[in-house]
Structures are given as structure tokens and as C-alpha cells.
Amino acid sequence: MRKILLPALIIIAGSLLVIRVFYLQIIDDSFKLKSENNAIKKQYDYPERGYIYDRNGKLLVANQASYDIMVIPRDIKEDLNVDEFCTLLNITKEDYEKRIAKAKVYSPRLPSVFLAQLNKSEFAAFQEKIRKFEGFYFQKRSLRDYEVDYGANIFGFITQVTEKLIAKNPYYNSGDLIGQQGVEQSYEEVLRGIKGVKYIQKDKYNREIGSYKDGKYDTIAVAGEDINLTIDGELQKYGQELMINKRGGIVAIEPKTGEILALVTAPSFDPGILVGRQRSKNYTLLYHDSIAKPLYDRGLLAEYPPGSPFKLLTGLVALQEGVIDENNFTVTCHHGFSYARGRFMRCHCSGGQLQLHRGIYQSCNTYFATAYMRTINKYTNPSASVDVWSSHLKSFGLGEFMGYDLPTGKRGKIPTSKTYKRMYPNGGWRSTAIVSNAIGQGEVVMTPIQLANMMATIANQGYYYTPHIIKKIEGKTIDKKFTTKHTTTIDQKYFPPIISGLFDVYNMGTASRLRVDGIDICGKTGTAENFAKIGGKRVQLEDHSIFVAFAPKDNPKIAIAIMIENGGFGASVAGPIASLMIEKYLRRKITRTDLETRVLNKSLASEYAKLGGMSEASKIESVPKDSVLQAKIAKPKVPAATNTKTEVKKTAVDTTKKN
Structure with a gap:
């Protein structure tokens, strides 16, 4: 038995190998397509990217035809008429030589992009004579066509993949397009679709002789999925108009769902300038604009001291910890300056004895400084108290990345005992040393989206959903994390007195002049100190204007949260914008036209001029010097046929929904 075991194993193994080789060589020759066989050429059919709609079905981003001139350096004939070629494509001979050299570095025998993103009219002249230029061919693709001139920070843009990404991801080839920033990046795999592939047989003279194996291995392109954003297009546009000649961010959220209704950053720009052959030039100008920073999404990335809106959290934590109550805890505040346990703190309220309700609507520093110190002094060890306080705040999503579905963001900062151990290595610190935290100064830092989520949580009386910008993906469900409720560590019973105080901010408090008849708005003004280095010196500039609100009071x-850099008092610029945005969303019209006129006519250009010279982005063609928002250059127009296709696709989607 042992004598025949080894020969038997050898015979069986050999037989299996012969069968496998026979199968691969005779029956299944698909592996030939993966080899570097020069007789077979891959030709890709690029799908349309998915369309982008707003929450109400308004088309925001579609597609338009584009053509890339591709080159295979080894196939270029020596007698090619370079002068004629360059004239047709409107490039110089030097450009031609540089592009060919770059293509050779990539691969002498594989195709790479020679000239990208020609529109239909640019391509027409070259198409007629392309047969004269062996080694060159065109690849049809689709570029974005923006139906609106707002929302650039939300959409992002598409650009060519890098060689580094090609090496990491086998889906992409040289010249392929990929989403960068915004929803184009976050939902790239959904929007990009699936490329189709055709295999073309060549003869020994490198001439195409037909489809390989009669198209047996060919695949068709599958268009990307359409998506609906949570954004309200009309509200987004209005927000950007209100922010002209200002810098800052506006974030609006639907409290019951966490859906982002508006995400405004200022200054902004027309997304259409990042399409076509001028994309790279325009992006470079925007990127290097260190003054206005139009690519910097202030709604997600800018970290500011939250100022007085933070008093709401100070009050909630103090209520939860039992160191104050709604009615019986009273603080005496003196006019002009107030005295808080051995420390002076400027206060602008009317003074006298204050309980929680008046402390909120008059924004009394003394009241909340005292409440904060009582919280920190609750335990003998202030480190333990700080960590309890910090833990409550983090249950609101503060001090951490929020987990929303956009590719950029900042944590903000909520200090812990470790923070103060680093600041005071010898110990000895007390609540009076860190009391600035009580009023949103000190070591506390938040982003506008965190402020908006804070207000959504208060509006919901203690819970929130992770803010997100995706509402619907055609044929798919959105991530479950956006429908998962997050509950704070503050009991629900402590929210009504805070909400009552916020309501009277509009009735008899710091925002009483911002009321909108018929809408019960709860809000809070805020002002944050603003310092900058100018000429090597630390200079105090005009304060940042902050306002947070929600409406209606019931349901x-x-x-919403608004932050205006150098805007001054919270009710001066940010407050009117909040009232206008709320009315615009709830009523679709504006009755406070006095506020609207005031905001639209308000320019902070003189304040920003103190920070530097002319913005680099103003060098973009047709950009008025006073507003990057107005940036508009000649962008590729969708040909009539493409417009028709857009309408057909929209009709098809509507029909599907009806069925």
C-alpha cells in the first residue's frame, strides 16, 4: 500500500495540473486579457456621474460632454506635423514637448492624458483631422455642469487621479476623474458608476481589426446613482447672498432628523470655475489665497470661542449637578462690572438680582460665572469636577469629530483635568482661574456646526442625530448612524427653563429688535474677542459676532448658528441673519425687509483690509474685487443635446417614482 501511495499522489497532482492548463489554454482564455499582450487594446466607456438634487428635488449638479486627447508615445509617427497639431489644439510647441515627455515617463506604450477636458466646440476642429495624428485618440468623458452658482463647499469638485492613487486603487487609470472635497469625495463610489470595457483586437501592424472574441468579454458602462442632499437650495442661496462682503459660516439643521439644511461659508465662489481647462489655474489661485481663504469651509473647520451661547451649557450642567435651581438660586450683579467670587468680570446686563430666566435673556456673565464656579467647587478636588463638567459637554458631541458625512472637520476643544495639569504643572489652580469657560471663552473652542448641533439638541430637549448631508441615494439606504439617536447626560426636565429663557431673548432680551411676527424664535446672542498678529504684534480687532437660534419654540x-468674523456684537450682524434665514425657511418669504436691507448693505471689507492686501482669488477672471462669491468665469456650457438628455433623465426618474 505504501509503495503505491506516493506514485498515486504524483499521478493525481500531475493530472490536475494538466486539466487546469488545458482549461486555461483551450477553454478559458480570459487570463489573456490580464496580460501585457500588445495585440489587445482596452477601450473604456466612462459612465455619467450621478446627478445631485436638493431635498426638494431641485437639480443642482448635472453633466456635460467633455473630451480628453489621449496619447500612446510609442505609436507617434516621426513625420507627425507638430505645428498643425499645436495650432488645432491652441497650444505651443513647448507645451507639446513637455506633455509628450511626461507621457513617456508614465509609459511609452500605455495611453495617458495629453490634453484634458476639451468642450464640444474645442474638440470639433481636432476631430476632423484626428486620423492624421497616429498615436493620438480621444476619450469621451462627462464633466460636471452646475445648475446653480452656490454651494461650492458642499459639492466639492472632480479632478484627475494622481499616480499615487492609481497605484493604490485598481479601479482608476491615468486620466480618470475622481471627486475631491464635499459630497463628490464622500460619495465618490456612489456617484462614479461603473466603467464599461471593450477589448479591441489588433494585427501585427498595430491596426485595429475588430472586437476581441466578438465582444465576449466586453462590459457596458453603468451610470452613477443619483443622490438627494438634505440641503434646501433656496435657503443655501439666500444664506450666501446675506454673507457677501463678510467672512464666517452659517449652519442650519433640522433638529428632529439631524439633516443639514444649509452649510454656508464666506467668502465662497461659483463652483463652475472649477470645470474645464481653466480648473487648475483657478484652483491654484483659490488655494494660494491666504487672505480670504475661499476654500476653507468656515462652517466645518473654523474653531472659535463660542462666547455667550455657551452659557446655555453652563446652566444645564449646573442644573444637572444640583448646584443651582431654576427659581431659588439668585445672583446679584452690579452695573458695569460684576464681582464673581474674588474675580472681576465685565457684564453688560442691567444688574440687580437675577435668577436663571433673566440670566439667560439678559446674558448675565455674573450669573453663569457663579454657576460654573459652584459646579467646579462641588468636589474637593477641582480636577474631578472639571472631568464631570467635561463629560456632560461631550455628550452633546463637543470636543470630538462629529461623524458627519463630509470629508473635512475639526474637533473643537473641551478642556479636561489633563488640560489644566499641563497648564499648571505645580497645581494650585482653582475655579477662579478657569472661570472664563463659563461664558464661552477660556479654553473652550467650537465650530459653527457644533454650535448648530448644540441648539438642535436643546430644541429636542436632550437628544440629537448626527448631522448629515445625504437624504436619499437612488436604490440604496443611507448609513444607519444618521438615524441613531444620541441622548445627552442632562435630564430632560432641565431643558424647558433654558428654552423659556431663550424665547425671552427675543421678547425682552438682547435680540428683542430681531423679532419676526408670527414666529416664536428662541435665540442667544454671542460676542467673542478677536486677536490677530499684524506686523509681528498681537492686535485686538473687532469682536466676532455670534448668534444661535431655533424655531418655532414648539415643535x-x-x-441655526451664525458666526461672522469681525462682526461686532451678536445682535448687530449675526442676529439679523438668523432671523432672516429662519423666516426664509419657514415661510419662503421675508417680511423683515428692514433687516434684509441692513444685512445686504453691511460690508466688513474695511475690517478685513487690516489683515492684508488684495486677495489672490480676485485675480480670477471677472471676479469683482469686493466679493469672491461673485467669481464667475466662462465655464463650459451644456450643448442643447445634453440639456435634452438632462430633461429626459429627470423625466425618467419622475416616471419611475410614479410607477
């Missing part, structure tokens, strides 16, 4: 539909 809230919108929560």
Missing part, C-alpha cells in the same frame, strides 16, 4: 423645524 422646532430649524436650528
Whole structure:
């Protein structure tokens, strides 16, 4: 038995190998397509990217035809008429030589992009004579066509993949397009679709002789999925108009769902300038604009001291910890300056004895400084108290990345005992040393989206959903994390007195002049100190203007945070914008036209001029010097046929929904 075991194993193994080789060589020759066989050429059919709609079905981003001139350096004939070639494509001979050299570095025998993103008219002249230029061919693709001139920070843009990414991801080839920033990046795999592939047989003279194996291995392109954003297009546009000649961010959220209704950053720009052959030039100008920073999404990335809106959290934590109550805890505040346990703190309220309600609507520093110190002094060890306080705040999503579905963001900062151990290595610190935290100064830092989410959580009386910008993906469900409720560590019973105080901010408090008849708005003004280095010196500039709000008071539909750099007092610029945005969303019209006129006519250009010279982005063609928002250059127009296709696709989608 042992004598025949080894020969038997050898015979069986050999037989299996012969069968496998026979199968691969005779029956299944698909592996030939993966080899570097020069007789077979891959030709890709690029799908349309998915369309982007707003929450109400308004088309925001579609597609338009584009053509890339591709080159295979080894196939270029020596007698090619370079002068004629360059004239047709409107490039110089030097450009031609540089592009060919770059293509050779990539691969002498594989195709790479020679000239990208020609529109239909640019391509027409070259198409007629392309047969004269062996080694060159065109690849049809689709570029974005923006139906609106707002929302650049939301959409992002598409650009060519890098060689590094090609090496990491086998889906992409040289010249392929990929989403960068915004939803184009976050939902790239959904929007990009699936490329189709055709295999073309060549003869020994490198001439195409037909489809390989009669198209047996060919695949068709599958268009990307359409998506609906949570953004309200009309509200987004209005927000950007209100922010002209200002810098800052607006974030509006639907409290009951966490859906982002508006995400405004200022200054902004027309997304259409990042399409076509001028994309790279325009992006470079925007990128190097260190003054206005139009590519910097202030709604997601800018970290500011939250100022007085943070007092709401100070009050909630103090209520939860039992160191104050709504009615019986009273603080005496003196006019002009207030005295808080051995430390002076400027206060602008009317003074006298204050309980929680008046402390909120008059924004009394003394009241909340005292409440904060009582919280920190609750335990003998202030480190333990700080960590309890910090833990409550983090249950609101503060001090951490929020997990929303956009590719950029900042944590903000909520200090812990470790923070103060680093600041005071010898110990000895007390609540009076860190009391600035009580009023949103000190070591506390938040982003506008965190402020908006804070207000959504208060509106919901203690819970929130992770803010997100995706509402619907055609044929798919959105991530479950966006429908998972997050509950704070503050009991629900402590929210009504805070909301009552916020309501009276509009009735008898710091925002009483910002009321909108018929809409019960709850809000809070805020002002944050602003310092900058100018000429090597630390200079105090005009304060940042901050405002947070939600409405209506009962069954809230919108929560909002506005931050205006160098805007001054919270009710001066940010407050009117909040009232206008809320009315625009709830009523689709504006009755406070006095506020609207005031905001639209308000320019902070003189304040920003103190920070530097002319913005680099103003060098973009047709950009007025006073507003990057107005940036508009000649962008590729969708040909009539493409417009028709857009309408057909929209009709098809509507029909599907009806069925």
C-alpha cells in the first residue's frame, strides 16, 4: 500500500495540473486579457456621474460632454506635423514637448492624458483631422455642469487621479476623474458608476481589426446613482447672498432628523470655475489665497470661542449637578462690572438680582460665572469636577469629530483635568482661574456646526442625530448612524427653563429688535474677542459676532448658528441673519425687509483690509474685487443635446417614482 501511495499522489497532482492548463489554454482564455499582450487594446466607456438634487428635488449638479486627447508615445509617427497639431489644439510647441515627455515617463506604450477636458466646440476642429495624428485618440468623458452658482463647499469638485492613487486603487487609470472635497469625495463610489470595457483586437501592424472574441468579454458602462442632499437650495442661496462682503459660516439643521439644511461659508465662489481647462489655474489661485481663504469651509473647520451661547451649557450642567435651581438660586450683579467670587468680570446686563430666566435673556456673565464656579467647587478636588463638567459637554458631541458625512472637520476643544495639569504643572489652580469657560471663552473652542448641533439638541430637549448631508441615494439606504439617536447626560426636565429663557431673548432680551411676527424664535446672542498678529504684534480687532437660534419654540423645524468674523456684537450682524434665514425657511418669504436691507448693505471689507492686501482669488477672471462669491468665469456650457438628455433623465426618474 505504501509503495503505491506516493506514485498515486504524483499521478493525481500531475493530472490536475494538466486539466487546469488545458482549461486555461483551450477553454478559458480570459487570463489573456490580464496580460501585457500588445495585440489587445482596452477601450473604456466612462459612465455619467450621478446627478445631485436638493431635498426638494431641485437639480443642482448635472453633466456635460467633455473630451480628453489621449496619447500612446510609442505609436507617434516621426513625420507627425507638430505645428498643425499645436495650432488645432491652441497650444505651443513647448507645451507639446513637455506633455509628450511626461507621457513617456508614465509609459511609452500605455495611453495617458495629453490634453484634458476639451468642450464640444474645442474638440470639433481636432476631430476632423484626428486620423492624421497616429498615436493620438480621444476619450469621451462627462464633466460636471452646475445648475446653480452656490454651494461650492458642499459639492466639492472632480479632478484627475494622481499616480499615487492609481497605484493604490485598481479601479482608476491615468486620466480618470475622481471627486475631491464635499459630497463628490464622500460619495465618490456612489456617484462614479461603473466603467464599461471593450477589448479591441489588433494585427501585427498595430491596426485595429475588430472586437476581441466578438465582444465576449466586453462590459457596458453603468451610470452613477443619483443622490438627494438634505440641503434646501433656496435657503443655501439666500444664506450666501446675506454673507457677501463678510467672512464666517452659517449652519442650519433640522433638529428632529439631524439633516443639514444649509452649510454656508464666506467668502465662497461659483463652483463652475472649477470645470474645464481653466480648473487648475483657478484652483491654484483659490488655494494660494491666504487672505480670504475661499476654500476653507468656515462652517466645518473654523474653531472659535463660542462666547455667550455657551452659557446655555453652563446652566444645564449646573442644573444637572444640583448646584443651582431654576427659581431659588439668585445672583446679584452690579452695573458695569460684576464681582464673581474674588474675580472681576465685565457684564453688560442691567444688574440687580437675577435668577436663571433673566440670566439667560439678559446674558448675565455674573450669573453663569457663579454657576460654573459652584459646579467646579462641588468636589474637593477641582480636577474631578472639571472631568464631570467635561463629560456632560461631550455628550452633546463637543470636543470630538462629529461623524458627519463630509470629508473635512475639526474637533473643537473641551478642556479636561489633563488640560489644566499641563497648564499648571505645580497645581494650585482653582475655579477662579478657569472661570472664563463659563461664558464661552477660556479654553473652550467650537465650530459653527457644533454650535448648530448644540441648539438642535436643546430644541429636542436632550437628544440629537448626527448631522448629515445625504437624504436619499437612488436604490440604496443611507448609513444607519444618521438615524441613531444620541441622548445627552442632562435630564430632560432641565431643558424647558433654558428654552423659556431663550424665547425671552427675543421678547425682552438682547435680540428683542430681531423679532419676526408670527414666529416664536428662541435665540442667544454671542460676542467673542478677536486677536490677530499684524506686523509681528498681537492686535485686538473687532469682536466676532455670534448668534444661535431655533424655531418655532414648539415643535422646532430649524436650528441655526451664525458666526461672522469681525462682526461686532451678536445682535448687530449675526442676529439679523438668523432671523432672516429662519423666516426664509419657514415661510419662503421675508417680511423683515428692514433687516434684509441692513444685512445686504453691511460690508466688513474695511475690517478685513487690516489683515492684508488684495486677495489672490480676485485675480480670477471677472471676479469683482469686493466679493469672491461673485467669481464667475466662462465655464463650459451644456450643448442643447445634453440639456435634452438632462430633461429626459429627470423625466425618467419622475416616471419611475410614479410607477
